[in-house]
Amino acid sequence: MQNRAFVRTRKMRLLAVASGGGHWVQLLRLRPAFSDHQVTYVTVNKSYRADIGPAEFCVVNDATRRNLLGLVLLYIRLLWHFIRVRPDVVVTTGAAPGYFAVRLGKLFGAKTIWIDSIANVSELSLSGQRAEQHVDLCLTQWSHLSRIDGPQYAGAVL
Amino acid sequence: MIFVTVGSQMPFDRLTQAVDDWASRCANDSVFAQIGSGKYIPIHMQWSRTLSTADYRKKIFDSRLVIAHAGMGTIITALELGKPIIVMPRLGKFAETRNDHQVDTAKQLASSGCITVAMNETELIDTLASLDALESPSQIPSHASRELLTAVRNFICEDISPADVVDIAPLQMPNVTKEATHAKAA
Numbered sequence: 001m002q003n004r005a006f007v008r009t010r011k012m013r014l015l016a017v018a019s020g021g022g023h024w025v026q027l028l029r030l031r032p033a034f035s036d037h038q039v040t041y042v043t044v045n046k047s048y049r050a051d052i053g054p055a056e057f058c059v060v061n062d063a064t065r066r067n068l069l070g071l072v073l074l075y076i077r078l079l080w081h082f083i084r085v086r087p088d089v090v091v092t093t094g095a096a097p098g099y100f101a102v103r104l105g106k107l108f109g110a111k112t113i114w115i116d117s118i119a120n121v122s123e124l125s126l127s128g129q130r131a132e133q134h135v136d137l138c139l140t141q142w143s144h145l146s147r148i149d150g151p152q153y154a155g156a157v158l
Numbered sequence: 159m160i161f162v163t164v165g166s167q168m169p170f171d172r173l174t175q176a177v178d179d180w181a182s183r184c185a186n187d188s189v190f191a192q193i194g195s196g197k198y199i200p201i202h203m204q205w206s207r208t209l210s211t212a213d214y215r216k217k218i219f220d221s222r223l224v225i226a227h228a229g230m231g232t233i234i235t236a237l238e239l240g241k242p243i244i245v246m247p248r249l250g251k252f253a254e255t256r257n258d259h260q261v262d263t264a265k266q267l268a269s270s271g272c273i274t275v276a277m278n279e280t281e282l283i284d285t286l287a288s289l290d291a292l293e294s295p296s297q298i299p300s301h302a303s304r305e306l307l308t309a310v311r312n313f314i315c316e317d318i319s320p321a322d323v324v325d326i327a328p329l330q331m332p333n334v335t336k337e338a339t340h341a342k343a344a
Contacts, residue, residue: 012314012315014314020166020167020231021165021166021167021229021230021231021232022229022230022231022232022233022234023231024231025230025231025234025235026230026234026302028300029234029300029301029302030301030302030306030307030310031301032301032302032307032311033302033306033307033308033310033311033314034314037314045166045211047210047211047212048211050210050211050212051211089313089314091310091314111313111314113310113313113314115306115310117230118230118263119228119229119230119259119260119263120259120263121259121262121263121265121266122259122262136313137313139306139309141306142266154305154306154308154309155302155303155304155305155306155307155308155309156302156303156306157234157302157303157306158234158237158272158298158302158303
């Protein structure tokens, strides 16, 4: 008899992507949801390796909308990690690296989830607004921003 | 020690300078500032431009108060370590960020009582004048809410073909963070 407390699942290859600062700190707070899966963390600061223990860790460059060359470089670096890892699931808290990761995720047939930063109280982040139409699940951390045809609310990192 | 931080993304000289002025007059504590690429160089406090993530956490752990921009990385880390935090939001009109989103974030979090907000330098100095009245908040756990963790976990696991299925243990919630253990011992 199966114990009801046990979840039946298979080990997934997970790409967990975040840019620096608050995006990264919020991704770290989701780690209990990643246990039992094979996680590759992708972020923008090599000192963040100290936060995640033995899990696989890669660094890409961050870029803003005004830095076209940076965006192209970021896309190519992420593309390489997708070819290498072949993730089943992409989880991101933003921003630019997360946006490209969910676009590449669709291209590679992965499931994609966008968790918009808790900093975005009044509206979804710009990158979140762009990512929303491309992801399988888009979550806001503020219930007043959830919509039936838009981002869902399912709790917050705090 | 009082720790001042502008985060890793952009400078915030208005904050650095305001705290430096205050430190020259009234600080009984030593003050350390992480100032990013700011042009203003502090005179009355120790400073560095950047800190590694480990050093950053250590500075917050060692401090009795954090003064910061309204960035979520800093706010969450201070709450995880149970430190009182005063934030001054960056403003779009001074090109300190793209827009005034830090104002909304700060106000919303202040209404829940977990942080103190100073909207400008004057309010910051006033708040610092009543420094001893600031209480240390209780530490928050090191993970997101159970609701969010469950949603993310279920999303990762859903739609799996039965052939792939193996049994795994249920979600384990860590009770106490490593830092929390240290803090209790201290």
